Amino acid sequence: MSELVPGGNTPLPDGVLTLRVPGPFDVSALITDDSGKVRGDADFVFYNQPAAPGARLEGDRLTVDPARLRPGAARVTVVVSPADPATPLGRLPSPTVQVTASDGRTLARFTPPRPQRETVLLLAELYRRGTAWKLRALGQGYADGLAGVARDFGVEVSEDTAPTGARATPGAPPRALPGGRPVTATDAGAVAAPGAGRGSVPVGGRGPGTGRASVPGAGHVVTAGDGQAHGGQVRAGQMRGGPGGTPRGVPDPDGFLGPVNSARAAAGAPPVRLDARLTAAARDHAGAMADRGLLSSEIPEGTSVYRRVLSAGYPYLTIGEHLVSGPRTPGEFVEYCLTSEQSRRVLCDPAYDQAGVACVPDPRSGDLYWTALWARPFSPSGLERTAHEVITLTNAERASAGLPPLSADAPLTTAAQAHSADMVARDFYAHTSPEGSQPWDRAAAAGSARRTIGENIACGQRSPAEVVRGWMDSPGHRANILKRDFTHIGIGLAGGGRAGTYWTQLFGG
16 A cells, blocks of 8 residues: 555556545535646536546545546545635645555555645646656645635536626636645655664554645645736736846846845845746746646646756755746735735745746637745755754754753665655655665665664655754654664755655764
8 A cells, every 4th residue: 555645646447436535524526627727517526416427426436437438537535624714724634545455455544634724625637648647636725615626627606696897717816835834745654673673663653743735846835815806918027028038937136136135124034036946946937837737845746846946957955935826017926925824924924035937828718827946056065054953953852851952874874865865856755765775775885884773754745844844743763763662863965856855864883
């Protein structure tokens, strides 16, 4: 069985699949083709319309037979919302989807970080890759309910009232995927002493996490806008293009940096400056979202925004993003990003000193899709400073438990850094590498002679404080941090993976 993290995927066998989401939730599904849009209302399966070709909803179980889906179907997206509409998702336990095969075998399970303001979650999706099907964990949240989800997928939604000029089309209200909270995808802590047996690695549980409600990725929180419908028309002076101007899709930097740095100054944060590589990555991702009509940190069967940044030649130490549709000008975009505490925190984070921004219109609706990236570039001194801060915070937790501090260890640091970089480069997330090496193997290969080795990993967190808090909130990781037998530690981190930054804590004793 695969225990998925946000953005993770796993192959599926042929035959009928059952996806169950137990608990106080309503389950629904959207059947789409390669465009990411439904063909009609019949592709929306929910409690009032519980069946479609190849898909049937019975209570908390969605049964899908990919071979019997309607022609052209390439994706089935599983959506959950509270069974009691008056109860916010944040007051409920995080939903878990369990996928079983026709013979009853459990194939995969996914539990996203606990929602906060969201009222609906895109929990997971089945998608076609060639002639086979795969499962991808999502965890992308919406704050404007099933209507917002339906609009994004092309379902016509009737409203009793609408502001003057409002259009019942996808992308009408401003929506956003602010990168304000990272994906918490901490794996279980592994501890083993050489000679104890490779199969005796105790596995800790997955903690509640402090992560973003979607994927490096995976998603972010889609927040409701001001209720006004914003079209995709471009106002005079909004964009510069052609000879002597900035490239198509890049907002006027004067109109963007002015309100951004004004807001940052009011929050006590230093100004940011535009970087051409971040802007190029932003333009590529905004264009991909506009082509699909979909807000996502990773376009289905495409590239995550973090990999786009790395591919643009920008290695980063930390990164944040806003993914938004609706605003028509840089000023409206910045104003919208200041409407929620989470989104404001990203825009005004003092850790960032460079930015890139772009907006591209949806060729069908004309709605503008924005990507804004906030980052601090990688440097050896920055890496060392960040690792030192992780160790300081870890030792503070040990001191609170009456334990001695851990000392930085060069071989453990080398092994930890190599593992984080390897997870990014080869797109996996596990204690065991693709060729089968374990934490103690990597420590020994780096020259460590420690008798006992333990490892914590995490992905998506943006700061030392966030990643240490996520580990401490998980029993398995907390046990590693507070293990009395450990005396030394190494820290590694690497950005640019599917879920952003990948972190490794390697302990030795």
